[in-house]
């Protein structure tokens with residue numbers, strides 16, 4: 276198992292390097308550079324050129340790449356031209372917000388998926404199963420941004436159960452109970468919206484795992500041992516069906532990234548997704564690139580987590 | 596001295612296909628004594644496994660009619676809780692396919708231990724582990740302490756079949772149903788597994804139902820043999836009688852389709868056709884009639900029943916009196932009928 280994990284970790288490095296090269300190329304293709312936007316147009320172009328030379332902007336691409344990566348490793352993601360601040364600083368709070376949104380969404384996703392999947396799979400083809408399957412079909416067919424808008428309108432504006440924007444009530448002292456509570460309230464509606472749609476995959480997956488496992492020969496073996504129906508389900512069917520779900524956890528993270536872009540936009544929730552959209556609209560390229568890089572790294576880590584969980588839960592992989 | 600262990604009376608097991616029920620086991624009546632091996636033979640699809648599953652109560656959605664008396668208790672009509680007390684304890688089953696019959700995500704030791712856990716409530720964890728290890732040893736698995744912690748995929752087919760046997764015998768059942776315990780294995784392993792089952796019978800007085808389509812296995816292991824065709828028993832007799840004096844056309848065809856090197860026979864009789872699928876089974880008249888088209892149809896009984904030809908030797912339908920193989924002359928076909 277350790278061998279597998281180490282090997283899997285080793286594969287992650289070339290993945291991240293490839294990602295950084297792609298992002299770098301993308302950055303190069305963006306119009307302008309550090310000297311084109313923030314410079315007084317009256318300065319002599321020759322002086323600018325000299326400055327370019329000094330800053331190393333005319334070096335061959337591989338030297339610039341190494342420079343760029345060196346900066347990244349020291350936490351230098353460049354400067355946002357819109358906010359006039361270090362990207363690292365800008366990203367920090369957003370990243371924390373998105374992190375909590377992600378955690379809450381995953382929590383709700385599994386909170387919904389596990390019971391529904393189990394009911395649907397255990398009593399498949401009953402009316403309960405049909406009801407749940409109906410929900411998943413609706414979930415598959417509903418675009419997230421429309422659903423999120425409806426949620427916002429109904430629960431935010433009409434019923435006013437939830438705040439309709441931001442990540443915290445202004446004016447609260449960070450760290451106080453009210454502050455945390457307010458953060459939680461702001462998180463709830465976007466997380467629920469995202470989870471209610473994102474969970475349908477997991478529900479369906481769990482259902483079909485259970486229906487599939489139910490018909491396996493080893494279930495008959497368990498019954499022949501004299502195991503009661505509930506033991507057969509708890510010890511053999513659910514256990515064997517939930518383990519592959521656990522392994523999907525990492526990919527779930529990857530899937531979340533796309534979702535947060537929509538949801539943060541609609542709820543005005545200041546996380547990475549919203550930052551991404553804002554920076555694109557304002558052509559704040561350094562920020563766009565930093566966000567893309569972080570999204571990329573999150574995806575790679577998500578896949579890594581999935582594989583590690585899978586290797587922990589499935590002995591057939593553990594050995595290889 | 597022969598004590599009845601299992602008595603199956605007019606068992607009919609039907610599966611639902613679309614809106615109708617079709618019997619895969621049709622009016623089977625059988626008895627099994629203690630310390631007896633009853634062989635059940637028949638082609639693929641003749642209902643052998645369906646019969647075994649009915650006895651163990653393992654059918655999910657089948658209609659079961661008739662009685663299955665196990666130690667004078669009708670287990671065909673019994674509460675699930677009572678059935679679960681018997682299964683794995685007093686009666687057990689060895690399954691056909693060792694590759695799929697074990698839980699892939701559970702170590703072998705725990706899978707055997709589960710049977711003990713379910714029936715020997717006062718055994719401590721340590722005692723259970725010791726017992727599992729001695730069982731693994733008993734079924735001929737080397738390094739049992741090591742294998743205890745292994746997963747099924749780490750073991751060969753033969754080893755997995757031994758694990759399945761260990762599960763079945765863990766609580767020393769009085770009734771053991773072995774559904775083709777060796778078909779998935781190669782010949783040397785086959786012999787070892789059969790020896791193992793024989794030892795069990797001798798050690799524990801177990802009554803065994805041995806399902807197989809290997810007549811060699813039957814000849815070696817069984818005391819009595821039932822031949823099944825299309826869900827029915829067409830002939831039943833003690834093993835000598837069946838091999839010496841087979842009557843039913845199907846039994847004779849089966850025996851004739853085994854290469855017989857001793858008699859230097861060079862022709863192999865192949866039974867024409869296949870067992871029809873469940874929904875297409877002929878339900879009236881002699882079910883084997885369609886596969887002996889060269890025989891005059893009038894020789895079959897309208898409703899074939901089992902006739903006791905000699906004590907303990909039953910055969911279905913009267914057509915056997917008139918049966919001959921297509922390459923034989925009519926005259927030498929009457930062998931065996933006095």
Ligand SMILES: Nc1ncnc2c1ncn2[C@@H]1O[C@H](COP(=O)(O)OP(=O)(O)OP(=O)(O)O)[C@@H](O)[C@H]1O
Nearest residue numbers: 610611619638639640641642643644645646872873
């Ligand atoms: N659960 C089921 N639902 C519907 N039909 C079934 C079911 N189980 C078995 N059958 C049918 O019943 C018939 C008898 O099947 P069975 O498995 O008992 O045959 P078998 O004699 O054990 O064959 P084999 O030697 O291949 O194991 C077959 O036609 C099969 O298709």
Ligand SMILES: [Mg+2]
Nearest residue numbers: 643644645691
């Ligand atoms: Mg079978």
